[in-house]
Amino acid sequence: MTEQTEMTPQRPLPEITPLTEPFWRAAQSKKLVIQRCAKCDEYQFPPELACTHCGSPDIDWHEVSGRATLYSWTVAHPPMLPYFQERSPWPVVAVELEEGPRMIAGIVETPVDEYEFGMSLVAEFEKISEDVTLVMFRRDG
Amino acid sequence: MIRDKTAIVGIGTTEYVRDIGRPELQTALEAIRAALDDAGLTATDIDAIFKIETPGEEPNSELEVARNLGVPNLRAWGGAGYGGGAACAPVVHAAMTIATGMADVAVAFRSRNRGSGGRPWARTGARVPGIGAFEIPYGLVGPVQQLALVTRRYMHEYGATSEQFARVAVAQRACASKNPRAYFREPITVDDVISSRMIADPLHLLDCSLETDGACAVIVTSAERARDLKQPPAYIMGVSQGMGPRHYMMSGLIYKENPFDFPTIYAARDVYAMAEIGPNDVDVALFYDVFSAMVLWQLEAFGFCEPGEAGAFVEEGRIDWPDGDLPVNTHGGSLSEAYVHGFNHILEGVRQIRGTADCQVKDASIALVAAAAVVPSSALVLRR
Numbered sequence: 001m002t003e004q005t006e007m008t009p010q011r012p013l014p015e016i017t018p019l020t021e022p023f024w025r026a027a028q029s030k031k032l033v034i035q036r037c038a039k040c041d042e043y044q045f046p047p048e049l050a051c052t053h054c055g056s057p058d059i060d061w062h063e064v065s066g067r068a069t070l071y072s073w074t075v076a077h078p079p080m081l082p083y084f085q086e087r088s089p090w091p092v093v094a095v096e097l098e099e100g101p102r103m104i105a106g107i108v109e110t111p112v113d114e115y116e117f118g119m120s121l122v123a124e125f126e127k128i129s130e131d132v133t134l135v136m137f138r139r140d141g
Numbered sequence: 142m143i144r145d146k147t148a149i150v151g152i153g154t155t156e157y158v159r160d161i162g163r164p165e166l167q168t169a170l171e172a173i174r175a176a177l178d179d180a181g182l183t184a185t186d187i188d189a190i191f192k193i194e195t196p197g198e199e200p201n202s203e204l205e206v207a208r209n210l211g212v213p214n215l216r217a218w219g220g221a222g223y224g225g226g227a228a229c230a231p232v233v234h235a236a237m238t239i240a241t242g243m244a245d246v247a248v249a250f251r252s253r254n255r256g257s258g259g260r261p262w263a264r265t266g267a268r269v270p271g272i273g274a275f276e277i278p279y280g281l282v283g284p285v286q287q288l289a290l291v292t293r294r295y296m297h298e299y300g301a302t303s304e305q306f307a308r309v310a311v312a313q314r315a316c317a318s319k320n321p322r323a324y325f326r327e328p329i330t331v332d333d334v335i336s337s338r339m340i341a342d343p344l345h346l347l348d349c350s351l352e353t354d355g356a357c358a359v360i361v362t363s364a365e366r367a368r369d370l371k372q373p374p375a376y377i378m379g380v381s382q383g384m385g386p387r388h389y390m391m392s393g394l395i396y397k398e399n400p401f402d403f404p405t406i407y408a409a410r411d412v413y414a415m416a417e418i419g420p421n422d423v424d425v426a427l428f429y430d431v432f433s434a435m436v437l438w439q440l441e442a443f444g445f446c447e448p449g450e451a452g453a454f455v456e457e458g459r460i461d462w463p464d465g466d467l468p469v470n471t472h473g474g475s476l477s478e479a480y481v482h483g484f485n486h487i488l489e490g491v492r493q494i495r496g497t498a499d500c501q502v503k504d505a506s507i508a509l510v511a512a513a514a515v516v517p518s519s520a521l522v523l524r525r
């Protein structure tokens with residue numbers, strides 16, 4: 001089995017910390033949550049210990065709609081780690097959530113040559129390990 | 142307080158090659174000794190050392206450097222983050238230290254085995270910490286991909302083209318063809334760049350910097366002492382560092398409201414203010430060019446053109462040497478001379494001020510040097 005591990009590179013997984021655990025736990029139940037500041041009402045992503053707009057430590061996790069638009073994308077030739085190399089071409093996208101923040105993600109099913117700036121997307125959840133479900137996106141309509 | 146109080150009086154490098162076969166500490170010492178010789182100083186004159194730092198790298202500590210040079214005492218030292226954004230920062234700190242009287246002669250250096258040493262992201266573990274936790278599992282692994290996302294968006298918003306990016310690489314290679322230190326000296330065309338292998342769409346191989354081994358160093362001292370030394374001083378008119386709001390490293394541009402709110406914009410504003418000059422006063426610019434597109438962003442940040450207009454600026458040949466009105470990266474830059482985290486650009490700025498560059502800008506009296514636009518950044522203005 002050791003040999004098989006060597007021949008089948010693992011996908012790198014997120015380290016889950018007390019700060020990021022609410023995000024990953026929500027994803028496991030097919031919810032997308034991001035932080036919002038109780039003082040200035042700004043949403044933010046990625047998670048931080050305080051609001052990066054006003055510095056307030058009074059921030060909470062909020063479920064967001066999952067609706068987003070395609071902001072940018074790239075395809076590495078070849079991708080830089082073995083797991084992705086074996087699955088090349090491997091597009092990576094930046095999406096802009098309806099609520100404002102942007103995140104890095106992947107798009108399921110739609111091939112990269114059909115990507116368009118501003119394309120409507122909706123969140124989708126892909127379980128990749130016991131404790132990690134990635135937030136992906138699917139073309140909406 | 143700092144303007145014109147200090148000068149770069151010595152420059153030194155090793156060779157720039159793919160595999161230099163010696164540790165970074167050793168090449169650092171070689172470059173520093175060469176810079177001391179150039180200045181007509183010795184290690185016993187040194188009392189401050191500053192360097193570029195990147196997390197996770199060999200430290201090449203000030204301690205080891207000082208010990209191996211035989212420096213009798215250090216009165217100031219420090220490493221400046223973050224990688225290419227710190228390209229100018231060790232000189233910024235050296236100028237501050239000397240202008241305030243904390244030290245008399247400072248070494249600033251960068252030593253890097255990037256050609257033979259492998260890429261930092263190749264060490265990605267099974268579990269990714271920090272911000273990478275939200276990026277690497279999706280396959281966004283290295284700087285070229287991170288900046289490809291930003292570059293594609295820039296093309297979309299401003300109509301910049303791959304041909305315009307290619308013009309940067311072509312102009313710099315033309316300079317490198319006259320530079321005996323340059324790693325790549327064979328002239329190239331726009332077609333060569335856009336037909337080179339795609340690395341991370343839309344960035345081609347020839348849009349990307351070299352990966353080389355080598356070290357560079359400069360010696361900074363007071364303007365007063367500089368006048369008695371071997372070389373014509375390159376006076377330091379302005380220094381700055383700038384980060385801007387809500388910044389991460391390269392991928393973090395995507396998380397900002399405006400991804401083109403580059404740290405270098407803040408460094409540009411402050412370096413001009415200290416030097417009391419504007420873009421019209423600059424004779425030659427040494428811009429951080431880990432990817433060709435970044436040169437366009439610096440042309441805009443430093444006010445040589447409006448946001449979104451740098452593509453046309455480059456296309457009109459305005460950064461070309463010798464005929465452009467703002468020759469850029471006359472040594473070939475990171476795209477053609479060497480990748481030393483942009484520190485080699487400072488040395489070229491000094492050569493231009495001395496009048497000894499291979500592609501000398503006629504009567505160059507003010508040189509602008511800028512660090513990476515997209516990470517916490519730094520800048521210098523040098524004058525005759």
Ligand SMILES: [Zn+2]
Pocket residue numbers: 037038039040041042051052053054055056
């Ligand atoms: Zn806030």
